[in-house]
Amino acid sequence: MKKNAEVNASPICQARMTGISDAMSLLSGKWKLLILGTLICGVKLGYMDLLREVGGIGTKMLSKELQDLEMNNLISRTVKDTKPVTVEYAITDYGKTLEPLIDELAKWGISYRQSVINEWTMTAEG
Amino acid sequence: MKKNAEVNASPICQARMTGISDAMSLLSGKWKLLILGTLICGVKLGYMDLLREVGGIGTKMLSKELQDLEMNNLISRTVKDTKPVTVEYAITDYGKTLEPLIDELAKWGISYRQSVINEWTMTAEG
DNA sequence: ACCATTAGTTTCCTATTGGAAAGTACAGTC
DNA sequence: GACTGTACTTTCCAATAGGAAACTAATGGT
Numbered sequence: 469m470k471k472n473a474e475v476n477a478s479p480i481c482q483a484r485m486t487g488i489s490d491a492m493s494l495l496s497g498k499w500k501l502l503i504l505g506t507l508i509c510g511v512k513l514g515y516m517d518l519l520r521e522v523g524g525i526g527t528k529m530l531s532k533e534l535q536d537l538e539m540n541n542l543i544s545r546t547v548k549d550t551k552p553v554t555v556e557y558a559i560t561d562y563g564k565t566l567e568p569l570i571d572e573l574a575k576w577g578i579s580y581r582q583s584v585i586n587e588w589t590m591t592a593e594g
Numbered sequence: 595m596k597k598n599a600e601v602n603a604s605p606i607c608q609a610r611m612t613g614i615s616d617a618m619s620l621l622s623g624k625w626k627l628l629i630l631g632t633l634i635c636g637v638k639l640g641y642m643d644l645l646r647e648v649g650g651i652g653t654k655m656l657s658k659e660l661q662d663l664e665m666n667n668l669i670s671r672t673v674k675d676t677k678p679v680t681v682e683y684a685i686t687d688y689g690k691t692l693e694p695l696i697d698e699l700a701k702w703g704i705s706y707r708q709s710v711i712n713e714w715t716m717t718a719e720g
Numbered sequence: 721a722c723c724a725t726t727a728g729t730t731t732c733c734t735a736t737t738g739g740a741a742a743g744t745a746c747a748g749t750c
Numbered sequence: 751g752a753c754t755g756t757a758c759t760t761t762c763c764a765a766t767a768g769g770a771a772a773c774t775a776a777t778g779g780t
Binding site: 514515516519527528530531547550551552553554555 | 754755756757758759760
Binding site for chain 2: 724725726727728729730
Protein backbone atom coordinates (compact mmCIF):
# COMPACT_ATOMS: atom_id res chain seq x y z
CA MET A 469 0.00 0.00 0.00
CA LYS A 470 2.00 2.97 1.29
CA LYS A 471 0.04 5.48 -0.72
CA ASN A 472 1.59 8.97 -0.84
CA ALA A 473 4.34 7.81 1.46
CA GLU A 474 7.36 10.04 1.66
CA VAL A 475 10.09 7.83 0.37
CA ASN A 476 13.08 9.80 1.35
CA ALA A 477 12.18 12.34 3.97
CA SER A 478 14.38 11.43 6.87
CA PRO A 479 14.55 14.24 9.44
CA ILE A 480 18.12 15.02 8.42
CA CYS A 481 17.17 15.22 4.78
CA GLN A 482 14.22 17.46 5.63
CA ALA A 483 16.40 19.84 7.62
CA ARG A 484 18.84 19.99 4.72
CA MET A 485 16.10 20.89 2.29
CA THR A 486 14.84 23.64 4.55
CA GLY A 487 18.41 24.85 4.87
CA ILE A 488 18.83 24.99 1.12
CA SER A 489 15.59 26.96 0.74
CA ASP A 490 16.52 29.37 3.51
CA ALA A 491 19.96 30.00 2.08
CA MET A 492 18.56 30.53 -1.40
CA SER A 493 16.00 33.01 -0.16
CA LEU A 494 18.89 35.26 0.90
CA LEU A 495 21.26 34.56 -1.94
CA SER A 496 19.06 34.09 -4.98
CA GLY A 497 19.29 36.28 -8.03
CA LYS A 498 21.94 37.05 -10.55
CA TRP A 499 24.12 39.38 -8.51
CA LYS A 500 24.31 38.73 -4.78
CA LEU A 501 26.89 35.99 -4.86
CA LEU A 502 28.98 37.93 -7.36
CA ILE A 503 28.94 41.00 -5.13
CA LEU A 504 29.81 38.92 -2.09
CA GLY A 505 32.51 37.13 -4.05
CA THR A 506 34.02 40.43 -5.08
CA LEU A 507 34.01 41.77 -1.54
CA ILE A 508 35.41 38.51 -0.15
CA CYS A 509 38.14 38.49 -2.77
CA GLY A 510 39.32 41.92 -1.98
CA VAL A 511 39.22 44.81 0.32
CA LYS A 512 36.74 47.57 0.96
CA LEU A 513 35.21 48.90 -2.20
CA GLY A 514 33.24 52.01 -3.06
CA TYR A 515 30.02 52.06 -5.00
CA MET A 516 31.70 53.02 -8.25
CA ASP A 517 34.39 50.40 -7.70
CA LEU A 518 31.72 47.72 -7.39
CA LEU A 519 29.97 49.04 -10.46
CA ARG A 520 33.21 48.47 -12.37
CA GLU A 521 34.24 45.21 -10.71
CA VAL A 522 30.91 43.43 -10.94
CA GLY A 523 30.83 43.32 -14.70
CA GLY A 524 27.52 44.11 -16.29
CA ILE A 525 25.57 45.24 -13.25
CA GLY A 526 23.69 48.55 -13.43
CA THR A 527 23.13 51.18 -10.77
CA LYS A 528 19.62 50.12 -9.87
CA MET A 529 20.45 46.50 -9.27
CA LEU A 530 23.66 47.34 -7.45
CA SER A 531 21.88 49.66 -5.03
CA LYS A 532 19.08 47.23 -4.43
CA GLU A 533 21.31 44.23 -3.92
CA LEU A 534 23.65 46.14 -1.62
CA GLN A 535 20.66 47.14 0.51
CA ASP A 536 19.44 43.55 0.68
CA LEU A 537 22.87 42.28 1.66
CA GLU A 538 23.29 44.98 4.26
CA MET A 539 19.88 44.25 5.75
CA ASN A 540 20.91 40.65 6.21
CA ASN A 541 24.15 41.74 7.81
CA LEU A 542 26.28 40.13 5.14
CA ILE A 543 28.00 43.39 4.19
CA SER A 544 28.62 46.70 5.91
CA ARG A 545 28.15 50.17 4.49
CA THR A 546 30.22 53.05 5.82
CA VAL A 547 29.85 56.63 4.68
CA LYS A 548 33.18 58.48 4.77
CA ASP A 549 33.16 62.25 4.99
CA THR A 550 35.34 62.82 2.00
CA LYS A 551 34.44 65.38 -0.64
CA PRO A 552 32.56 64.16 -2.57
CA VAL A 553 31.23 61.63 -0.12
CA THR A 554 32.35 58.09 -0.68
CA VAL A 555 30.86 54.94 0.71
CA GLU A 556 32.81 51.89 1.67
CA TYR A 557 31.29 48.48 1.31
CA ALA A 558 32.92 45.55 3.03
CA ILE A 559 32.10 42.01 3.91
CA THR A 560 31.07 41.48 7.53
CA ASP A 561 32.27 38.66 9.76
CA TYR A 562 28.93 37.04 9.24
CA GLY A 563 29.28 37.47 5.50
CA LYS A 564 32.62 35.71 5.73
CA THR A 565 30.84 32.58 6.88
CA LEU A 566 29.73 32.30 3.25
CA GLU A 567 33.31 31.96 2.10
CA PRO A 568 33.36 28.15 2.02
CA LEU A 569 30.12 28.12 0.06
CA ILE A 570 31.31 30.71 -2.43
CA ASP A 571 34.62 28.89 -2.75
CA GLU A 572 32.83 25.67 -3.60
CA LEU A 573 30.62 27.42 -6.09
CA ALA A 574 33.56 29.11 -7.83
CA LYS A 575 35.57 25.90 -7.80
CA TRP A 576 32.72 23.89 -9.28
CA GLY A 577 32.05 26.52 -11.91
CA ILE A 578 35.69 26.61 -12.94
CA SER A 579 35.88 22.83 -13.28
CA TYR A 580 32.57 22.80 -15.14
CA ARG A 581 33.94 25.27 -17.67
CA GLN A 582 37.05 23.15 -18.02
CA SER A 583 34.95 20.05 -18.67
CA VAL A 584 33.04 21.85 -21.40
CA ILE A 585 36.29 22.95 -23.02
CA ASN A 586 37.53 19.35 -22.88
CA GLU A 587 34.38 17.96 -24.55
CA TRP A 588 34.90 20.48 -27.31
CA THR A 589 38.52 19.57 -27.85
CA MET A 590 37.63 15.88 -27.98
CA THR A 591 34.90 16.56 -30.52
CA ALA A 592 37.24 18.60 -32.67
CA GLU A 593 39.91 15.89 -32.49
CA GLY A 594 37.65 12.85 -32.80
CA MET B 595 44.67 59.37 -11.51
CA LYS B 596 43.80 55.70 -12.10
CA LYS B 597 40.48 56.54 -13.67
CA ASN B 598 38.19 53.52 -14.18
CA ALA B 599 40.95 51.28 -12.91
CA GLU B 600 39.89 47.85 -11.83
CA VAL B 601 40.70 47.82 -8.18
CA ASN B 602 40.36 44.20 -7.43
CA ALA B 603 40.42 42.17 -10.58
CA SER B 604 43.37 39.86 -10.08
CA PRO B 605 43.32 36.98 -12.56
CA ILE B 606 42.38 34.56 -9.78
CA CYS B 607 39.52 36.75 -8.67
CA GLN B 608 38.33 37.07 -12.25
CA ALA B 609 38.36 33.31 -12.76
CA ARG B 610 36.38 32.88 -9.55
CA MET B 611 33.74 35.33 -10.72
CA THR B 612 33.39 33.58 -14.05
CA GLY B 613 33.12 30.32 -12.17
CA ILE B 614 30.35 31.65 -9.98
CA SER B 615 28.45 32.90 -13.02
CA ASP B 616 28.88 29.62 -14.86
CA ALA B 617 27.74 27.55 -11.92
CA MET B 618 24.74 29.79 -11.36
CA SER B 619 23.70 29.56 -14.99
CA LEU B 620 23.19 25.81 -14.47
CA LEU B 621 21.83 25.88 -10.96
CA SER B 622 19.74 29.03 -10.76
CA GLY B 623 16.05 29.00 -9.99
CA LYS B 624 13.95 27.89 -7.11
CA TRP B 625 14.03 24.14 -7.64
CA LYS B 626 17.20 22.70 -9.18
CA LEU B 627 19.25 22.54 -6.01
CA LEU B 628 16.32 21.13 -4.08
CA ILE B 629 15.84 18.38 -6.65
CA LEU B 630 19.55 17.61 -6.66
CA GLY B 631 19.59 17.68 -2.87
CA THR B 632 16.73 15.23 -2.74
CA LEU B 633 18.40 12.87 -5.19
CA ILE B 634 21.75 13.15 -3.41
CA CYS B 635 20.12 12.47 -0.07
CA GLY B 636 18.45 9.32 -1.17
CA VAL B 637 18.14 6.71 -3.75
CA LYS B 638 16.50 6.53 -7.11
CA LEU B 639 13.16 8.25 -7.19
CA GLY B 640 10.23 8.21 -9.58
CA TYR B 641 8.50 11.27 -10.91
CA MET B 642 5.64 11.04 -8.44
CA ASP B 643 8.09 10.47 -5.60
CA LEU B 644 9.89 13.68 -6.49
CA LEU B 645 6.59 15.50 -6.75
CA ARG B 646 5.92 14.49 -3.16
CA GLU B 647 9.44 14.93 -1.81
CA VAL B 648 10.16 18.31 -3.30
CA GLY B 649 7.49 20.12 -1.33
CA GLY B 650 5.49 22.66 -3.28
CA ILE B 651 6.73 21.95 -6.77
CA GLY B 652 4.17 21.42 -9.52
CA THR B 653 4.23 19.08 -12.49
CA LYS B 654 5.26 21.69 -15.02
CA MET B 655 8.27 22.93 -13.10
CA LEU B 656 9.33 19.41 -12.12
CA SER B 657 9.31 18.20 -15.72
CA LYS B 658 11.16 21.24 -16.96
CA GLU B 659 13.80 21.21 -14.26
CA LEU B 660 14.38 17.48 -14.63
CA GLN B 661 14.95 17.99 -18.34
CA ASP B 662 17.42 20.78 -17.69
CA LEU B 663 19.31 18.74 -15.14
CA GLU B 664 19.42 15.70 -17.41
CA MET B 665 20.65 17.79 -20.32
CA ASN B 666 23.54 18.94 -18.19
CA ASN B 667 24.28 15.38 -17.17
CA LEU B 668 23.63 16.05 -13.51
CA ILE B 669 20.88 13.46 -13.24
CA SER B 670 19.92 10.35 -15.17
CA ARG B 671 16.49 9.28 -16.36
CA THR B 672 15.67 5.62 -16.85
CA VAL B 673 12.36 4.35 -18.14
CA LYS B 674 11.48 0.98 -16.63
CA ASP B 675 9.07 -1.26 -18.48
CA THR B 676 6.67 -1.70 -15.62
CA LYS B 677 2.93 -1.31 -16.08
CA PRO B 678 2.21 1.53 -15.91
CA VAL B 679 5.64 2.73 -16.96
CA THR B 680 7.74 4.22 -14.23
CA VAL B 681 10.77 6.42 -14.59
CA GLU B 682 13.72 6.41 -12.27
CA TYR B 683 15.61 9.59 -11.68
CA ALA B 684 19.02 9.36 -10.05
CA ILE B 685 22.00 11.57 -9.51
CA THR B 686 24.91 10.93 -11.88
CA ASP B 687 28.54 10.72 -10.89
CA TYR B 688 28.97 14.18 -12.30
CA GLY B 689 25.98 15.39 -10.30
CA LYS B 690 27.66 14.01 -7.20
CA THR B 691 30.47 16.49 -7.68
CA LEU B 692 27.93 19.06 -6.48
CA GLU B 693 27.65 17.33 -3.12
CA PRO B 694 30.21 19.52 -1.31
CA LEU B 695 28.49 22.63 -2.64
CA ILE B 696 25.04 21.46 -1.66
CA ASP B 697 26.34 20.39 1.73
CA GLU B 698 27.76 23.85 2.32
CA LEU B 699 24.55 25.49 1.22
CA ALA B 700 22.43 23.29 3.48
CA LYS B 701 24.81 23.76 6.40
CA TRP B 702 24.85 27.52 6.00
CA GLY B 703 21.08 27.66 5.68
CA ILE B 704 20.60 25.60 8.81
CA SER B 705 22.94 27.80 10.84
CA TYR B 706 21.31 30.91 9.42
CA ARG B 707 17.92 29.71 10.59
CA GLN B 708 19.39 28.97 14.00
CA SER B 709 20.84 32.47 14.21
CA VAL B 710 17.45 33.98 13.41
CA ILE B 711 15.82 31.88 16.12
CA ASN B 712 18.48 33.04 18.56
CA GLU B 713 17.96 36.74 17.77
CA TRP B 714 14.28 36.21 18.40
CA THR B 715 14.83 34.52 21.74
CA MET B 716 17.18 37.30 22.82
CA THR B 717 14.63 39.94 21.84
CA ALA B 718 11.89 38.15 23.71
CA GLU B 719 14.10 37.86 26.78
CA GLY B 720 15.79 41.25 26.61
C1' DA C 721 -17.78 1.62 -18.30
C1' DC C 722 -15.29 4.02 -14.84
C1' DC C 723 -11.71 5.11 -11.73
C1' DA C 724 -6.76 5.01 -10.38
C1' DT C 725 -1.91 5.44 -11.34
C1' DT C 726 2.35 6.88 -13.78
C1' DA C 727 4.38 10.50 -16.38
C1' DG C 728 4.13 13.91 -18.34
C1' DT C 729 2.43 18.48 -21.78
C1' DT C 730 -0.18 22.59 -22.70
C1' DT C 731 -2.47 26.78 -21.78
C1' DC C 732 -3.20 30.82 -19.41
C1' DC C 733 -2.04 33.90 -16.09
C1' DT C 734 0.68 36.70 -12.55
C1' DA C 735 4.75 37.98 -10.17
C1' DT C 736 9.40 38.76 -9.96
C1' DT C 737 13.62 39.98 -12.04
C1' DG C 738 16.42 42.74 -14.47
C1' DG C 739 17.96 46.58 -17.48
C1' DA C 740 18.37 51.36 -19.82
C1' DA C 741 18.01 55.95 -19.24
C1' DA C 742 17.17 59.95 -16.94
C1' DG C 743 16.95 62.55 -12.79
C1' DT C 744 18.55 64.11 -7.91
C1' DA C 745 21.90 65.99 -4.76
C1' DC C 746 26.15 67.72 -3.32
C1' DA C 747 30.90 69.40 -3.91
C1' DG C 748 35.09 70.49 -6.24
C1' DT C 749 37.51 71.93 -10.74
C1' DC C 750 38.39 74.81 -14.90
C1' DG D 751 28.65 78.73 -15.21
C1' DA D 752 29.62 74.34 -17.16
C1' DC D 753 31.62 70.01 -16.26
C1' DT D 754 33.26 66.09 -13.38
C1' DG D 755 32.84 62.80 -9.85
C1' DT D 756 30.39 60.03 -6.15
C1' DA D 757 26.21 57.87 -4.88
C1' DC D 758 22.21 57.02 -5.52
C1' DT D 759 16.60 56.90 -6.88
C1' DT D 760 12.93 56.78 -10.12
C1' DT D 761 10.45 55.48 -14.09
C1' DC D 762 9.31 52.71 -17.62
C1' DC D 763 9.65 48.57 -20.00
C1' DA D 764 10.82 43.57 -21.46
C1' DA D 765 11.96 39.04 -20.29
C1' DT D 766 11.89 35.25 -17.43
C1' DA D 767 10.16 32.45 -13.74
C1' DG D 768 6.69 30.23 -11.65
C1' DG D 769 2.03 28.37 -10.63
C1' DA D 770 -2.91 26.35 -11.18
C1' DA D 771 -5.69 23.67 -13.84
C1' DA D 772 -6.87 21.01 -17.52
C1' DC D 773 -5.54 17.66 -20.74
C1' DT D 774 -3.04 13.40 -23.07
C1' DA D 775 -1.82 8.61 -23.05
C1' DA D 776 -1.14 4.01 -21.60
C1' DT D 777 -2.59 0.36 -18.53
C1' DG D 778 -4.69 -2.19 -14.76
C1' DG D 779 -8.29 -2.99 -11.49
C1' DT D 780 -13.47 -3.53 -10.04
